[in-house]
Amino acid sequence: MQREADTAAPKTTGPTGEPAKTRAKGADDEAAIARLRTAGLRRALGINGVRAVLVVAWLGAWELSARHWIDPFYYSMPSKIWERLVGWFTDGTSQGSIWEQISYTLQEAVAGFALGAVGGVVLGIVLGRSRFLSEVCAPFIKAANAIPRIILASLFVIWFGLGMQSKIATAFVLVFFAVFFNAFQGAREVDRNLVNNARILGAGRVQVLRTIVVPSATSWILASLHSAFGFAIIGAVVGEYSGADKGLGLLINHSQGTFDSAGIYAGMIIITVLALLAEWLLTLLEGRLLRWRPPVAGHDAAI
Amino acid sequence: MSQEASAQAPVIELAGATKRFRSARGGVHTAVRDLNLTVGPGEFVAVVGPTGCGKSTTLSLVSGLEPPSEGRALVHGRPVDGIPAGVGYMFQNDAVLPWRSVLDNVATGPRYRGASKADARAKARDWVERVGLGGFEGYYPHQLSGGMRKRVALAQTLVNEPSVLLMDEPFSALDVQTRGLMQDELLRLWSGSGAAVVFVTHDLEEALVLADRVVVMTAGPATIKSTFTVPLERPRDAEEVRLTPEFLAIYREVWESLREEVQITRERGAGRAA
Numbered sequence: 001m002q003r004e005a006d007t008a009a010p011k012t013t014g015p016t017g018e019p020a021k022t023r024a025k026g027a028d029d030e031a032a033i034a035r036l037r038t039a040g041l042r043r044a045l046g047i048n049g050v051r052a053v054l055v056v057a058w059l060g061a062w063e064l065s066a067r068h069w070i071d072p073f074y075y076s077m078p079s080k081i082w083e084r085l086v087g088w089f090t091d092g093t094s095q096g097s098i099w100e101q102i103s104y105t106l107q108e109a110v111a112g113f114a115l116g117a118v119g120g121v122v123l124g125i126v127l128g129r130s131r132f133l134s135e136v137c138a139p140f141i142k143a144a145n146a147i148p149r150i151i152l153a154s155l156f157v158i159w160f161g162l163g164m165q166s167k168i169a170t171a172f173v174l175v176f177f178a179v180f181f182n183a184f185q186g187a188r189e190v191d192r193n194l195v196n197n198a199r200i201l202g203a204g205r206v207q208v209l210r211t212i213v214v215p216s217a218t219s220w221i222l223a224s225l226h227s228a229f230g231f232a233i234i235g236a237v238v239g240e241y242s243g244a245d246k247g248l249g250l251l252i253n254h255s256q257g258t259f260d261s262a263g264i265y266a267g268m269i270i271i272t273v274l275a276l277l278a279e280w281l282l283t284l285l286e287g288r289l290l291r292w293r294p295p296v297a298g299h300d301a302a303i
Numbered sequence: 304m305s306q307e308a309s310a311q312a313p314v315i316e317l318a319g320a321t322k323r324f325r326s327a328r329g330g331v332h333t334a335v336r337d338l339n340l341t342v343g344p345g346e347f348v349a350v351v352g353p354t355g356c357g358k359s360t361t362l363s364l365v366s367g368l369e370p371p372s373e374g375r376a377l378v379h380g381r382p383v384d385g386i387p388a389g390v391g392y393m394f395q396n397d398a399v400l401p402w403r404s405v406l407d408n409v410a411t412g413p414r415y416r417g418a419s420k421a422d423a424r425a426k427a428r429d430w431v432e433r434v435g436l437g438g439f440e441g442y443y444p445h446q447l448s449g450g451m452r453k454r455v456a457l458a459q460t461l462v463n464e465p466s467v468l469l470m471d472e473p474f475s476a477l478d479v480q481t482r483g484l485m486q487d488e489l490l491r492l493w494s495g496s497g498a499a500v501v502f503v504t505h506d507l508e509e510a511l512v513l514a515d516r517v518v519v520m521t522a523g524p525a526t527i528k529s530t531f532t533v534p535l536e537r538p539r540d541a542e543e544v545r546l547t548p549e550f551l552a553i554y555r556e557v558w559e560s561l562r563e564e565v566q567i568t569r570e571r572g573a574g575r576a577a
Binding site: 191193196197198200201202203204207212215218291294 | 386391401403416443459
């Protein structure tokens with residue numbers, strides 16, 4: 001996008017007669033760009049280097065203190081956690097293949113996420129655009145939001161049994177509210193000017209909703225989806241924790257039951273990796289959907 | 304020209320139109336009162352008045368975005384109820400869609416009105432060309448300058464071929480040179496379109512450069528104070544015309560009327576600030 005804007009600038013003198021923003025690029029500019037690029041590379045290298053040092057220092061200190069001063073039975077240690085992870089992926093877990101557990105939890109999280117996101121977006125936009133409905137529903141939504149929703153997981157196990165459905169329901173409840181409030185706010189804060197302009201240009205109610213409200217709310221909704229997928233995984237794992245026959249939550253629960261602290265850490269790491277992967281996918285999606293947005297401020301670096 | 308035009312059936316007619324709003328403090332705020340104005344087909348009317356006097360409200364009454372509290376607003380002889388057919392409205396602030404390219408922004412109107420995507424784009428391409436943005440079809444609004452965004456807004460409005468064109472200080476945010484350029488563009492695109500224009504501005508010079516008739520509004524609650532016919536030949540060159548003696552004469556005459564209202568508004572502002 002940035003590059004597009006750059007090539008655009010010289011043309012602005014042509015048809016419109018308005019002043020161009022940049023002069024033609026000369027050799028000087030190219031040298032400056034090359035300098036900037038090396039500086040950028042060096043900076044990135046520095047940041048990643050410091051990060052690596054921090055991780056090594058942290059893991060090293062942990063390993064060292066677990067060998068000498070603290071009891072690894074309670075606190076475990078990096079080498080044991082690594083061993084457990086390797087064991088799970090090569091020999092399988094107490095509950096069967098690790099891939100089966102991962103896929104089970106992931107299916108629950110994705111299903112709960114999809115249902116919750118769709119539900120949250122639809123209801124958020126409808127209530128955001130209808131004053132009457134939003135005023136009617138406000139106290140109920142506030143009350144529902146105040147319920148400690150994690151506890152619902154126990155209820156869902158009673159309702160839907162030990163299978164996937166109860167976990168999907170827990171993930172759904174967590175995701176729904178996160179997305180709903182953002183979609184609601186996004187639909188409310190649509191620029192009145194844009195709506196009026198669309199009406200003058202001939203848009204009906206549905207067209208205003210589809211072409212103005214939904215795109216306006218998209219950046220709000222996408223922002224909420226980032227945290228929402230984390231919630232979906234939490235929902236699925238907590239659901240499994242309160243009663244399941246498969247899944248990462250069950251694995252962690254089982255590790256707790258056998259005083260296997262390395263197993264708890266190993267489960268945590270797998271879940272973290274899943275959440276980070278999902279986050280990365282969502283960032284890709286966001287970049288695709290919000291291509292029209294100007295690049296973030298402060299993009300111009302001083303040379 | 305304006306006499307001829309108003310002799311025909313008027314395109315816009317406001318009769319005793321009054322608009323009140325409930326103010327933030329719970330009182331009633333009268334924005335405009337007892338407006339009487341007719342605009343004939345193809346006539347270019349500029350409305351000038353002190354800042355914040357209710358000029359924009361006048362346009363909302365004609366466009367159907369706000370119904371009058373009292374009196375009547377007619378467009379093409381029919382009472383305004385909802386947005387009348389043939390009305391185009393250019394807002395003071397950018398109302399282009401930031402998530403659509405220039406071409407798709409201009410195609411918005413025809414798409415809303417049921418044109419197929421291909422037809423709408425073909426029409427839009429023609430108008431993008433006409434407002435001088437050829438080559439920029441694929442750009443997003445944030446990649447354009449303020450003047451170019453105004454051109455997009457202009458094309459977006461004109462592509463619907465409005466018979467009534469309402470403009471609410473559309474060029475006030477532009478720098479002086481770009482504004483002069485846009486005024487010329489507007490005159491060029493309007494001439495021969497046969498559209499009746501109501502152009503709201505606080506800039507008397509702009510009003511006189513563009514219009515056949517200038518309406519002066521009083522300090523708020525606004526009503527029409529006086530109307531002046533602008534005796535300048537068309538076609539006009541926006542930059543040149545302001546240097547002619549005729550221009551200076553009419554400017555002096557209208558300013559005489561406008562000055563008192565500006566003075567009143569200023570005194571009120573000073574009173575509020577004190």
